[in-house]
Amino acid sequence: MFSSRSRRLTEIGTPLPPTGTEVIMRRAVVLGASVAGLLAARVLSDHADEVVIIERDETDGTLPRPGVPQGTQVHAVLKGGELQLVRWFPGFLDDAAALGMVLPAPDTPVSVTINGVKMPATAMRPTVLATRPFLESLIRTRTLAVDNIRLVTGRAVGLEFDGDRVSGARYVPHNGADAVTERADFVVDAMGRSSRLADWLADSGWPRPELVRMPIKLNYATCLFEQDDQVSEAVMALAQCETDGLRRGAVVNRVEGNRWIMMVSGYDQDRPGRTVEELAAFCRQNFPPVFADIAERARPVGEVVTYRQADSRRREFHAVERFPAGLAAAGDTVASFNPVYGQGMTSATLHASCLSSYLRSGPDLDRPAKEYFDLVRVVVDAAWQTSTFADLELPHVDGPYPRGYHLTKRMSGLLFKASMSDRTIREQLSHVRGLLAHPDSLSRPGMLLRVLWRSLVTATR
Template sequence: MKHAIVLGGSFGGLLAARVLSDHADDVVVIDTDDLSTNGRGPGAPHRDQLHALLAMGHLQLERWFPGITEETVAAGALLGQGSQVQFHVDGVRKVDLPEARMLSATRPFLEGHLRRRVMELPNVRFLHGRASGLLDDGRRITGVPITTAHPAPEQTHTADLTLDADLVVDAMGRSSRLGRWLQENGWDAPPVDRMRVDLGYATASFTRGDELPGTVIAHATPGPASNYQPRLSEPGALAAVEDNRWSVVLAGYTDYRPGSDPAQFLARMRRCVAPLRTVADTCAMVGEVRTYHFRESARREFTRLTRFPGGLVALGDSIASVNPIYGQGLTLAALQASSLAVHLKTGAHPHAPAWDYFRRARTVVGAAWDMATTADLAQPHVTGPYPRGYRLTRWAGDQLITASIHNAQVNSAFMDVLHMNAHPRTLTRPSLLLSAALTRPPR
């Protein structure tokens, strides 16, 4: 490849650029945000919400950016291990796992370090601007028209140009315009699967001292005992992040979505598990409460198309965006970037339709989609579609979640799936289901 273009300079776009730097002479990352402001523009309104980097996502980051853990920890991030990573179900703390390992930092902080690494690559450059469509020759995408923004001392002016491309990566996120662009050029848009979840969540920062010396991450969720409703404990999480802060997120569905009022936010924290109550009672809130409304999970099924232009792939939320309460988004983007790397390493020509890549990405997305949407169906306002065998799947899931609170073997297997280290089908092993069925709470 001579020229590759990445549309979007957020988490997924940065990973795509890193992958493409091994295969293209010139990689251009185009982003609507001015990256000199650390990417804090309107392009990703949920960027300041607390994000989880699951274990598999952490592993992929180390693969593409060796030493990123040590680098970010030295700059203020924390690495939670063993009992420092705590999960609660229905207000009860689950058995600790010695192998637990999670990097704890805010998304802007993490993206800032990845962006610096990518900017240091000699064949990658960044352009502040907006793509306005795709150019093709009837067989493949040949380029992208761009409107660039150049800050001037007293004004901002724009200039139009066209960039040639052997491969274009759509990493524009949930707001991707790829479907419309394809239709404008005579191609079909990929069909979209949707599930309305109507989730709201809110994040606030607090000063961090020595009030929770053994905690880096604490996560609380409703479970089978409360029928997955916030009756026994408020759903939420906290993470020790850079700048000696706690980042706290609270979540709720439909009319129970958290608002931006600080007093209400603190009141909900005090109905949550002990670590969040401690922070609410002893730490000062810093800044405002930021809210975000996630209406629906969606995935674009590229593999269901019968024709598709060469020189084009999609990655991250441009392919699928699932309920963020499960923390899969960043890890899905990392796994799709690695899928793109495998696709290119097979010798696939960038001008040919990337069917092999989309099949690989669909395997990753399918596992996350099935797990998230099956869990979402436990909410009474989520009306489907229900997959075949849902009642049996729901019963088995309830047994596993309940047993994972006290049974380390079951919890380890369950967390491997939650962290995307293992496929959900591993939870159907008869020995694991038997162990879950025989588990009883300690007296």
């Protein structure tokens, strides 16, 4: 079971172009045109005569917008997501670079500091540095350039059913006209964390997928600064510190438009501040000088924007007893994690890959898409395991605890220490953090032996 989860995640994360794509439906409808919806539409365009995306925000994707309130905050794409972006949009990184995206060279110094200790470099650093709206606008442009995809602006308000299958989606057009129905052979919900899909299902007599929550009470504060080489040459720096039970984090990335985006975070009642001065003081107190130097000396672009996320959550679609045919869900609708681990958009790209595998497997579209949700579960489990495991150590978090938590906690402590001096362990750990490998891969016998041996060597020195 364990090794098969590992193998399946590797298959889902393949960078190879899909083969054997066949048109198997007339029309597919996607609800929501953010990262998950756009990627799902791109996949569906291989299998449907026509794909219609319904999005409530009128936007070209270049500015923060109401439907994606987190768009003002720092966003990073993990390696697993970067590979999928290139898989679905060949040449994505070159196009992005031509439009101003910062793509640091592989040898660019990246500073990672944990509790004041500088971490050894890994080969797995992210290469995509951008603001969230800029990244989304690149994905949007490439998606909407596909011939058989069109976008309508309107608020999705419900599903239409025909017996045991979904037959369309209802939406209220942006111009305020009466609700209309978009007929569909297949509907993908990508309306994000606040999706009302579970309510719609329950209202129509279907079971509601269970919602699992872990209360994290995360506080973010983010500000953009004009990049200035006189102040710092930093391209990317990350820091985390834990003192007196408080876990605090900071990130600064160089992004398009010759700017830096800086984020600082705390948990529960620990709020990093609402002004540039408060942000600078927080950085000076907790992190290496690069953060406070930029906050104090570089020119801010706009205000500090704060964001609070109450919980990590997942909806157990794979476990519902009855589910209509012709319906899937992707992205944050299915699971949304503590954003400090940067897993959300990468998960959304991997859900798109799951959708492609499902649609290429010759599915019976008149049966529930169980095989799709089983694949998505592999992605969700991998991301959930990594992020919630670390969050269980926060003093205000009290579960849910996974089976074998205490033993796994001891082993991960050893693993983390061993990774400081062992490059193989370090790289496998960063593959897991980058959603390229399943956390189960860290408990393979060879890896466990390596960790134990490394711990023994260190202890006897």
